[in-house]
Amino acid sequence: MDALERTLQSHPEAKMIYTIPDFQNPTGRTMSLERRQRLVELANQYDVLIVEDNPYGAIRYSGTPLPALKHFDTEGRVVHLGTFSKILSPGLRVGWLCSANPIMDTYTGFKQMDDVHTNIFAQMIADRYLENNDLTAHLKQIRKLYKKRKEVMVQSIDEYFPAGIKHSDPLGGLFIWVELPKSLDAQEVFKKCVDHKVAFVPGGPFAADGTADHAFRMSYANMPEEKIIEGMKRIGAVLTDVMAKKPSIRLS
Ligand SMILES: Cc1ncc(COP(=O)(O)O)c(C=O)c1O
Known part of the structure; x- marks a missing residue:
């Protein structure tokens, strides 16, 4: 976090920090509770957004789950990303984004320009799966x-x-x-x-x-x-x- 603070000081133009706090790709490392709190503090202090990419958080076999960075977000500057790619099927390419406005509105506009729309059929498959299956039981099974x-x-x-x-x-x-x-x-x-x-x-x-x-x-x-x-x-x-x-x- 000290290195991050030095970087934020030397790059006041920085807009965003991207991080994978849970079972990071590629190292598998997880950010400690203290660092999570400090990271959000630094983002507040230096006025940057955090993109918290969390595709692996649900696949924990041991130890205690840690709160998401979003949990410490009091200023609406953490954008939390989730996906079905690691827990249901990578081919669906359906995920979700949790964020406060105005980021959500801006993002929705840019996404529209970028990919026109997330594939409806894939979304319907994910939706039907959630409706007819017990995701918690499935997660238990894949964790094992x-x-x-x-x-x-x-x-x-x-x-x-x-x-x-x-x-x-x-x-x-x-x-x-x-x-x-x-x-x-x-x-x-x-x-x-x-x-x-x-x-x-x-x-x-x-x-x-x-x-x-x-x-x-x-x-x-x-x-x-x-x-x-x-x-x-x-x-x-x-x-x-x-x-x-x-x-x-x-x-x-
Ligand atoms: C860090 C990270 N984010 C996200 C994803 C999944 O992305 P998507 O939901 O686009 O399949 C992966 C999977 O490879 C990943 O390693």
């Missing part, structure tokens, strides 16, 4: 499924990845973030992994300043357990090979 898949991935990483590689163990969301020794380029590892028919998302494009070139994101969302284990075995074998060829980077 993703928790299990996450555990299988974490256990397989610990078993098959060489020492010296860090990984997250998220409390929710869909991703595990892996950090290689800094001298390794995840893009290079990625190419070798694809030769073994397994893939992840290299970290580089997630950070404009090159600070994630050595990291990558793995999703456990849509693979059955046996495929997750096989995938971790293959990535682990590639990493073992790459690190053996660069003995100087072996950390332990």
